[in-house]
Amino acid sequence: MSANTIEIIFPCPLSKGYGIPARQAWLLLSVYLFYRLTLACLFIFVFYSRWGSSLISIDNSWLYGYSSYSYLILSVISAICIVWRLTAYSLQAQLLIFSDILLLTLLMHACGGVNSGMGTLLGVSIASGGLLIGGRCAIFLAALASLAVLTEQIFADYTGSFQLTSYTYAGMLGASFFTIALLSHILAKRSEQTLQLADQQKNTIIKLEELNQYIIQHLQSGIIITNKNQQVQMANEASLRLLNLSVLPVNLGDISEHLSQAFESWLANPEQDFVLLHLSNRSEIHSRFMPLPTVHEFFYMIIFEDIALYNQRLQQCKLASLGRLTASIAHEIRNPLGAISHAGQLLSENPHLSIQDLRLTEIIQTHSSRVNHIIEDILQLSRHSDSRREKVYLKPWLTQYMNNFML
Missing domain, CATH: 3.30.450.20 (PAS domain)
Incomplete structure (x- = not known):
């Protein structure tokens, strides 16, 4: 893997396209684990403290004690797995959230049901699940927590565990779970988009830097x-x-x-x-x-x-300027040469010329034509025309070349 590649973890099996950078994911999981350890220690402290009855009303001490110790033991085991990376991130995060929903529901029942206020701790777990797992799994966790609270309420009502039961409060608590899950999903999605944009900008900057280095080195x-x-x-x-x-x-x-x-x-x-x-x-x-x-x-x-x-470039500029000047001079010579050639043609048509004068007009015509060919070659060289490939038969081309430039 290259140094510029960021490892992405896809923790939600229901949303294959939702990914979290590995470094950020493990950091969030460590923070959440610290929260769980602190919460577990508080549960046990309240259970044994003489001020515990003034903080939390415990109706079922046996269930509260076993649930608190289970919560602490699972948190310690998770800490060992996270520190030494004994389990995959997705499995570890899912086990933490699922155990939170189960054990916090049991603790809520041990403290008197939904009226105890313990159910609000499930909101923290749902929000954490939206950040740690994300995707559609956040909505699934909210539904699971809502079913757990509703099941606890039905069980308490059926067994007569408490004098008062509140299905309305349980329903409002479930609605709050869905709201928290939706908000955490939106927040995680926005964070993912921000990270993707930052990664794209980083890659763009790296590419531009490499391009600049290449250009500078090859100047x-x-x-x-x-x-x-x-x-x-x-x-x-x-x-x-x-x-x-x-x-x-x-x-x-x-x-x-x-x-x-x-x-x-x-x-x-x-x-x-x-x-x-x-x-x-x-x-x-x-x-x-x-x-x-x-x-x-x-x-x-x-x-x-x-x-x-x-100096070589300067010489090339001079040669280019000389070529343009030569083409201009050749063009200017061509006009009087045409007049001389035309005058020679008219003179040769005079019937009263002697044989010697006709010979002179032939010399004028011949050399005018020769000079005109030279001017044509100079002008042809000065013209900018596109090059094209052409098959050349070497022997006739050499013969023509020698005939053109032989004195």
């Missing part, structure tokens, strides 16, 4: 990022190649003392933002300084360019 120009203290933060491969370095330098002074002094001068006078470095291999490197402000810190970027490459 022809060398780039070095430094701070005000001239400590090199980053350098691409082109800068190491241009500066004849095998490892990343620590300071600008390790590259060139001249560069370090020029950087200090630029900080004092930003108008002088370049310097020409002369390296030991007799190459010349043009260096340009640029500020690089960020949100938290202020960095500086130094751009290195090989003067030989710069």
Whole structure:
């Protein structure tokens, strides 16, 4: 599994698409387990404390005692399983919530039924189930808790365990369970969407950072990022190649003392933002300084360019300009050449010309045509046309080529 991948747990068998990040899920389960241990200790403290009767009215001490101890023992066993990861998360969470519904219902019956107020603790369990398990299982847990409360009320009414029974309160308690389950499900869903959005943004940032690194490393120009203290933060491969370095330098002074002094001068006078470095291999490197402000810190970027490459580009620009100038001159020569050729044709049609004059007009026509072909070739070279593949028979092409350029 890659470092950028987040492990997702799908705890609800009724909602396969609902997932919780594993780290968050185990953290929530640990918090809920701490709540259960605290609650179990309080139950036992109330059972043995002399102030217990003033806090909770216990009608069935035997049932209350066994339920409290069972609650504590199950919580301790769950703590061992969670700390050492002896059971899967889904199984552990489901067992905790189901045991909560069962044991808290028994404790509620031992304390006098729904009128004791113990049933409100089931609301915490339902809300926790919505966060720990989520999905449709939250509604299922609310239905199960409502059935447990209603069953306890029917049992108490049938056996006459209590003087008063309240089906209305039991129904309101069940309705509150469904409301809590729905709200916890919505909250868990929103939390899941927030985590997914954060994960998408994280992946986007990682991809953009990798793309930026790739672009920087494959630039022809060398780039070095430094701070005000001239400590090199980053350098691409082109800068190491241009500066004849095998490892990343620590300071600008390790590259060139001249560069370090020029950087200090630029900080004092930003108008002088370049310097020409002369390296030991007799190459010349043009260096340009640029500020690089960020949100938290202020960095500086130094751009290195090989003067030989710069001169080569300049020469290419000159050749391109010369090509355009040649095409323009050829076009201008073509107009008077056409007039000369036309005049020669008209002159050759004169019947009173001598044989020598006709020979001269033929020379005019021949050389005008030849110069016109040269101009056509120059103009053809200056035109930007799309390249296309063409099969060439080499022998006739060479023959034609030699005929065109043979003196």
